[in-house]
Amino acid sequence: MKTSVLDRFLRYVQIDTQSDPGSESFPSTAKQRDLSNLLAVELLEIGISDAHVDEHGYVYATIPSNSNKTQIPVICFCSHVDTSPDVSGANVKPVIHKNWDGSDIALPDDHTQVLRIGELHDLDQQIGNDIITASGKTLLGADNKAGVAEIMAAAEYLVNHPEIRHGDIKILFTPDEEVGRGTEKVDLAKLGADYGYTVDGEAVGTLENETFSADSVRITISGVSTHPGYGLGKLENAVKIAADILAKLPKDTLSPETTSDKEGFIHPVQVEGIQEKVTISFIIRDFTTAGLHEKEAFLKGILDEVLKQYPNSTADFKVQEQYRNMKEVLDKYPQIIENAEEAMQRAGLDPVCRSIRGGTDGSRLSFMGLPCPNIFAGEHAFHSKLEWVSVQDMEKAVEVIVNLARVWEEKA
Incomplete structure (x- = not known):
């Protein structure tokens, strides 16, 4: 039947x-x-x-x-x-x-x-x-x-x-x-x-x-942790570094909520960590591989600019291919x-x-x-x-x- x-x-x-x-x-x-x-x-x-x-x-x-x-x-x-x-x-x-x-x-x-x-x-x-x-x-x-x-x-x-x-x-x-x-x-x-x-x-x-072509980016920030009561001149809070990076993302472009048609974006999807170490996960989307690389370079530029304010902190920037x-x-x-x-x-x-x-x-x-x-x-x-x-x-x-x-x- x-x-x-x-x-x-x-x-x-x-x-x-x-x-x-x-x-x-x-x-x-x-x-x-x-x-x-x-x-x-x-x-x-x-x-x-x-x-x-x-x-x-x-x-x-x-x-x-x-x-x-x-x-x-x-x-x-x-x-x-x-x-x-x-x-x-x-x-x-x-x-x-x-x-x-x-x-x-x-x-x-x-x-x-x-x-x-x-x-x-x-x-x-x-x-x-x-x-x-x-x-x-x-x-x-x-x-x-x-x-x-x-x-x-x-x-x-x-x-x-x-x-x-x-x-x-x-x-x-x-x-x-x-x-x-x-x-x-x-x-x-x-x-x-x-x-x-x-x-x-x-x-x-x-x-x-x-x-879309798609990559993921994971930024792992290693700050400098110390007792907050004695942090003067020493503490570099990875949570604040992550916040500074996210705050520098464009407000009117390059995001899912501001793009359509053939426009790509940089999209933070997860933040986790403590003052010593924080990881930010992004997905990057574009219709061309070249467009992906441009957006990844833009994000890396934001990271480098922010880190200049935190001379004793470091960050790892890892790109993972997802699909094309x-x-x-x-x-x-x-x-x-x-x-x-x-x-x-x-x-x-x-x-x-x-x-x-x-x-x-x-x-x-x-x-x-x-x-x-x-x-x-x-x-x-x-x-x-x-x-x-x-x-x-x-x-x-x-x-x-x-x-x-x-x-x-x-x-x-």
């Missing part, structure tokens, strides 16, 4: 899979495996015989080719099972607002959480659709369980409709995407795909082929985007290719050797209690995934 994308989604979001940025284990939380194990079982029940969860919590599966053609590229569809650490993902209670009429949606368990047209991007496009939200106490988990449910529903459809010709289709579900570790232990040789698509995007019809703009890779393989656009057009959509002010597993996968843009899953207001998705957008995503399998076979 066919399981609808809605039924799958409602089931998956009630499984708590929140990842943990402070954990050193992999996956960062064992509970992510609860969903991974369920997905592997369901894929086996669909009839995909090699579906399994590996020792790191990744789900791998193959829908074998049913085409006589032998040169069809192997395509992978990928989503992540974890949800954001920013808002609780435990005891999610999904609510369906059927045939929504455009009025405000006050969430039942917290009436201060309200979805309103004009305040939430793309909500005005959903009048008449069935909107799914959480109850107001948690996030919904549409990021990225909408994508998971869509891939699962598309896989079942392809298995049950052998008249749709396709090459080998690979399925990959990853843990820990939300904490930046989603591709850390993926085995691309085992996966065996030529090209991929993450299903982790926003508005219906959108296709993201460009992301996938467009640098995808531009070499235009057929990936062209086929996605055709798949959307066949579903009656007007595809919109755009940039994303963030990153996906596809950013890293592209540079690891699996060119991988991001297609829409319908998820909106990610990482918040106002997160929502519509049933109709999820159904359209399933149609696009099926169309993609067909298009790659036809063009081989």
Whole structure:
């Protein structure tokens, strides 16, 4: 019996899979495996015989080719099972607002959480659709369980409709995407795909082929500690040094709250320590690697300027690469985007290719050797209690995934 994308989604979001940025284990939380194990079982029940969860919590599966053609590229569809650490993902209670009429949606368990047209991007496009939200106490988990449910529903459809010709289709579900570790232990040789698509995007019809490039910076300040009663001429408080650095960041530019479109930023995300030693963690974002380096040099200049006032203190400035703009890779393989656009057009959509002010597993996968843009899953207001998705957008995503399998076979 066919399981609808809605039924799958409602089931998956009630499984708590929140990842943990402070954990050193992999996956960062064992509970992510609860969903991974369920997905592997369901894929086996669909009839995909090699579906399994590996020792790191990744789900791998193959829908074998049913085409006589032998040169069809192997395509992978990928989503992540974890949800954001920013808002609780435990005891999610999904609510369906059927045939929504455009009025405000006050969430039942917290009436201060309200979805309103004009305040939430793309909500005005959903009048008449069935909107799914959480109850107001948690996030919904549409990021990225909408994508998971869509891939699962598309896989079942392809298995049950052998008249749709396709090459080998690979399925990959990853843990820990939300904490930046989603591709850390993926085995691309085992996966065996030529090209991929993450299903982790926003508005219906959108296709993201460009992301931020990203680095992290950690500044560790070593001050001079002494008893405050006898600190005259001796004490150099690392807490105050950190405060001086943060105070010199621009107020009207170079921050997430003051930038948009292709503008990058310097964003402090954590400060911890005592008067002897303080660490400040930053994320640096730009659409070019050169832009990243400019911002890192700007931040290093602030550090050097501040340290001149504290001659006996030192600081370590450490840059860590996180991911790079996938467009640098995808531009070499235009057929990936062209086929996605055709798949959307066949579903009656007007595809919109755009940039994303963030990153996906596809950013890293592209540079690891699996060119991988991001297609829409319908998820909106990610990482918040106002997160929502519509049933109709999820159904359209399933149609696009099926169309993609067909298009790659036809063009081989």
